[in-house]
Amino acid sequence: MSSVAQKRGFGATLWDWLTTVDHKKIGILYLLGGGFFFVVGGIEAMIIRVQLLTPNNDLVSAGIFNQIITMHGTTMIFLAAMPILIGFMNAIMPLQIGARDVAFPFLNSLGFWMFFFGGVFLNISWFFGQVPDAGWTSYASLAMASEGHGVDFYAIGLQIAGGGTLLGGINFLVTIINMRAPGMTYMRMPLFTWTTFVASAMILFAFPPLTVGLFLLTFERMFGANFFDPTMGGNTIIWEHIFWIFGHPEVYILILPAFGIFSEIFSIFSRKRLFGYSAMVFATVLIGFLGFMVWAHHMFTVGLGPTANAIFSVATMAIAIPTGVKIFNWLLTIWGGSIKVTTPMLWALAFIPTFVMGGVTGVMLGTAPLDYQLHDTYFVVAHFHYVIVGGTVFGIIAGTHLYWPKMFGTMLNEALGKVTFWFFFIGFHLTFLIQHWLGFWGMPRRVFTYMDGQGWNSANVISSVGALFMAIGITIMVYNIIVTSIKNVRVANDPWGDGRTLEWAIESPPVFYNFAQTPLVRGLDTVYIEKMEGNLSGITPAEPVQDIHMPNGSFIPFMLSLGLFIAGFGAMFRTEEPWGMAVLIIGLVWTFAAMAMRSLKDDLGFYVKKEDILKDMKRKGGQK
Amino acid sequence: MMKGLKKWRLFSLLAALTVFLAGCGQEELSTLLPAGQVGKDQFKLLMLSSGIMLLVILVVVIIYVVAIVRFRRSKLGEDFVPEQVEGSHTLELVWTVIPVLLVLLLAVPTVYYTYKLGDVSAMHEVNEDGQSESLVVDVTAKLYWWEFEYPTLGIVTAQELVVPTGEKVYFNLLAADVKHSFWIPAIGGKLDTNVENVNKFYLTFDKESQDLKDGVFYGKCAELCGPSHALMDFKVKTLAPAEFDKWVTAMQATGEESTDVAAAGQGEVLFQQSCIACHAVSAVGESGAIGPNLASFGDRNRVAGFMDHTQEKVVEWLSDTQKQKPGNLMPSFGEKLSDEELNAIAEYLMGLSVEK
């Protein structure tokens, strides 16, 4: 196999993408898949805001509105934000630690296809007209009462997608533990790698409760179990605990990688080492740890009693401290630096005040007695959009602009990037700032409409107008991506000019084996250190040029995920349709056949020959 | 770019301030205009936490603005290489200790109020005669309506909670079907009505509701409970203690009225035929009815919890309940009864009053 670019037919290209186990290509697949669902979730958001534009609006009916809010939340969290972040982890993290691939390339591919088929499974519910409608939290009593297969789509779809995420988490952990280049000690890892590490650890411990919760829900709805039926001795509060034991760490899984991206950006575009690196690492780990201790602050109004509420209240406030440490470290990173306001930096700069506002409202919500007033109002809606959009989505868009050249070898247009920013940023604050007050004024969340005369009308108009601005911003960004891809102007290793970590010392996009020679890492921001010492390539090799072992592509992940997808349908319709049981069995047999094929067939990978590597290196030399 | 950023910041700050000053919301449902001790305690915490948080935001924004004004590459030149600072233990200590102190400042009152608002020990105290000393209301939340039983007074009502001012009123909260949440924004925070256990809390009502825009405080369901979650409103009428006692007596008297079939109007007869299986018109009794108790229907503020309180709206409601409140459990009567008959029932219902 040669890395020299060849013209290939559509079929061969498609086959390559369906079978790839290359972490960079899987990263791109995640970005595409997540981006698609992000647009779907965005359209749902726009419908929500149009419905709430005026009182007593009837654009959508009450039932459909509940389906839309449920799918908006579920899609954005599980199918957009998390996959896109995992996409960046895939594309960038191995480069940052000087690895040639992730630890389990096959599982990496399997994780992607499970996410993809799980997401399709969830969204196919629209075509059945039976859509999840119990909220993204799917509280048990309402989920049990929900008619049709909506909640079944939720439970099975998330189960498949969640399995994929869990595989991804383990994969990244092992990659970071085992595959760091020589000299890349833990305390020299770039912060994005650190946040990937902590977020992956959180995935590992947070997703199993979700798995159990979804199984309980599935068994209750489809097989007659009684976990949540009080007349049979069940208890619905169990679901709330299980869900939030997963759900709270989940929001840190969403925010930590974004923190990592911003840390890189501040450092690059201030031309300065991250201030207080070790404190940043410690704060990241501490946030990850505390993230598991505070789930019940979502349940202050459930009636757990004052002692439980007080304990979880104080624990929640404690999280503000490491988060504050992070904010001040970022501020001190740009302080005394040389700030260049590029598009990624613009997003990062906007992130600080926005996220601080989201963070402080989080502390207010953590104040239990105050939460009795604010819980389940628009204040909460404002709060979590300030942290998830202001943190995660800003981070995703910043990361998209920052890493686009590294992933695709071409730069997104800076001017269009800034126009995107201003539309989105202004629109965002218009939409969500006012919602804090809607909460104060007594507007509950998840309402499909509201009566006139409660003083909420103009605030809702402002909010809806803001949403339109955000939509315009995203549309411009999509346009930017299309135009950039068509022009396809190639860029060099470090198009930003101030790259400090290993990914900026190799080609954009890198060859499939990443590093012709494994690099020797000499400190934090190793490429910066090398360049300051006059080594313009940024890399000191740790080994001679030699044969490189690489994994084979495989179609099995696609087939295995498809099997689960088919089995999901069978399970849902197994009693009410004559074909149901057969489809369930076919799906399961299909899945197990794929697994057996993987186990029984040896897959030893292949070697890239030394001569080919030397040829590649020569070609690159010629390009410069 | 920088100018734009600055202007925008100033503008958003001003806008926020304007909204804040102008916007305390409406008295009957705003948490910013609390009309009870619980809501006032929570408002104090809101002010305290907002104050601390605004301070934090202010500090961050000042450092931030100075940094991005002073350290621009356009000013410093392309070739400027900043000093690669590792960190500063002193500074890191400062921004760890100060937040710890701020958190403590908030945590202490938080714990205090958590216990204060969770204290329902007085709920079960009885006087020498074995009578409960405080007023207790059993709230049952059902698919899109609220039932209020006063167990010590032997009466039950629905959709409109009537309470006396100036004393602690204790609540037992339960849901009959799916989970709901009981919330009167202007009076105090919410508490969920679970399906498996009774939740208890108290509220106090400081202000008589008759001076308000509609003469009532607004109550809301705050937990997604199905299609018509948004319409699951109720109203709260607060009366001076003497007025409240009068109301109780009148409600207790509705049980004594016997239906004189001969004297009954058409509406009442139709009601006895079509509605009585689910709806009681006597307030005496216990909770657990299929439909809301209608004994004081004529005194209420809304039809079905959210529609204007007129005879036309009653007819509209009766003829197609699903259109008005999707997913609710009451059948529609538009095809079973003629317009004239619906009107007669509506007229009868509007006449059910304990206050007139």
Next chain:
Amino acid sequence: MDLNKKFTPETWPDHPEKATLEAKNKFVGFWLFLGGETILFATLFATYLALKNKGPSGFKFSTQELFELPLVFVMTLLLLTSSLTSVYAMYHLKNYNFKKMQLWLAITAFLGLGFLALEVYEFVHYIHLGFTYDNSAFSSAFYTLVGTHGFHVAIGLVWITLLIFRNSKRGLNLYNAPKYYTFSLYWHFIDVVWVFIFTVVYLMGVIG
């Protein structure tokens, strides 16, 4: 990696389960996976404890009346012994003694099968008593917890059977040694979970 490379007990590495990068990855990855599995079972245990003995009004089943320790004791013995035999197998893996390793793994599998058969018998017995899956919250939680463990045992049996037959002709190499080793990790984990089930569900159910 060269599958045809022949080893002798002398050239065979001390730690065949982590002699290559792939093996190291598998080793660390599987430990992490077991960490996730621990949380999964912890959640199921919590659910079980919350719903223990809970049923509709007039519910007649309770842990005291239902469970019979002698049967569960035999099951425990079988599974604990199978854990021990898998340790013998790993001893032979490290000493490059393929035949003996296969033999001990086969014994492990038979013991596991015995355990599973008794568990099926136990469940069938309860169902005959009327303690069906949809009978109450207690029954749902019980069958889900113990059944999930049983399902893990079944997966382990399929896994080891495939390994034994797939490699029966070609002997040990550095490609399949980590696979055997991760199986043994998995089997110990299942064993540990069972110890907790035995204690929390059965022992505390009958005595507590």
